[in-house]
Amino acid sequence: MLAQIAIALSLTLLAPAAPVPLPGVGVSYTEKTGDPVRLSAYGLGTRSTYLRARTGATFTRQPALAEAAVSPDGRTVAGVPGSYRAGYDALLLTDRATGATRRVRTVAKPLTASYVSWTRDSGQVVLTVERKVSGRWQATGFTVVNVAAGTARTVRLSGLDRRATFWWSPDGKLVARHNGGLRIHRVTDGAVVGTHPAIGLPTGPEDSYSPSGRRLAVWCPARFREGLCLADPATGRIARRVAAQPVALFGWWDENHVIAVVTDRSDYRLAVLGLDGKVTRVLAPIPRRTWTANLWLGFTRS
Numbered sequence: 216m217l218a219q220i221a222i223a224l225s226l227t228l229l230a231p232a233a234p235v236p237l238p239g240v241g242v243s244y245t246e247k248t249g250d251p252v253r254l255s256a257y258g259l260g261t262r263s264t265y266l267r268a269r270t271g272a273t274f275t276r277q278p279a280l281a282e283a284a285v286s287p288d289g290r291t292v293a294g295v296p297g298s299y300r301a302g303y304d305a306l307l308l309t310d311r312a313t314g315a316t317r318r319v320r321t322v323a324k325p326l327t328a329s330y331v332s333w334t335r336d337s338g339q340v341v342l343t344v345e346r347k348v349s350g351r352w353q354a355t356g357f358t359v360v361n362v363a364a365g366t367a368r369t370v371r372l373s374g375l376d377r378r379a380t381f382w383w384s385p386d387g388k389l390v391a392r393h394n395g396g397l398r399i400h401r402v403t404d405g406a407v408v409g410t411h412p413a414i415g416l417p418t419g420p421e422d423s424y425s426p427s428g429r430r431l432a433v434w435c436p437a438r439f440r441e442g443l444c445l446a447d448p449a450t451g452r453i454a455r456r457v458a459a460q461p462v463a464l465f466g467w468w469d470e471n472h473v474i475a476v477v478t479d480r481s482d483y484r485l486a487v488l489g490l491d492g493k494v495t496r497v498l499a500p501i502p503r504r505t506w507t508a509n510l511w512l513g514f515t516r517s
Contacts, residue, residue: 242502338362459492
């Protein structure tokens, strides 16, 4: 029995990386059996959104969606439509097994509710509410969608960082950037229950917390040479600095690696970056023209 397990493990470790073509962006993503995360969605800004099929590695464009994110349990797609209906923005919840979609109204025009963030138990979604002020988008609050009930509740707040986006902490609070740090908000009314004023900006809106929740990825404050820092969520103190200068992060690969975009001469690479600052695996080369067209990537845990 132990010999069989060892053989199976060896085959998994030796499995060749399989190229997965990503339509519309000129990129091929490589994945292996046993990867801890799975590429599930991507797009170029709000102009194009692609979703992965429930099984296999086929991605299909979703012309009605400005963004989309698969739930952590893989059962539901939360999609933000590209236009209002009857004067309202909405969240579209699609059951991946049946294809059935529910439309949940969120905010009325001219407000928008976007930047999908799932709770880790797949029960709720938070969206950031914005409106244009003097021609620039300004965060004004958040909308929480209860997936089972299909209901939405919006909380308006004053004094937010203009570019704040809301995402979940592992214990069910909401986190958003604020000036040179971040604030933690109570989900019921948006009250500030924690502030880390000089911790550095969170790397989100993707989940900046490690899988265990014990590490928080932030962009290092200007006083440090390093680009990426790890903070203790409990104290808000910088616990570690990573000797690397990634240009973007798309969440955590595992407890000791992040999914990073790094420069590659005049182009870029999507890579698994260790907390020692070393790239351990290249997931995809990214042409400059693709990256500057606002490429985004969404991952779910395998």
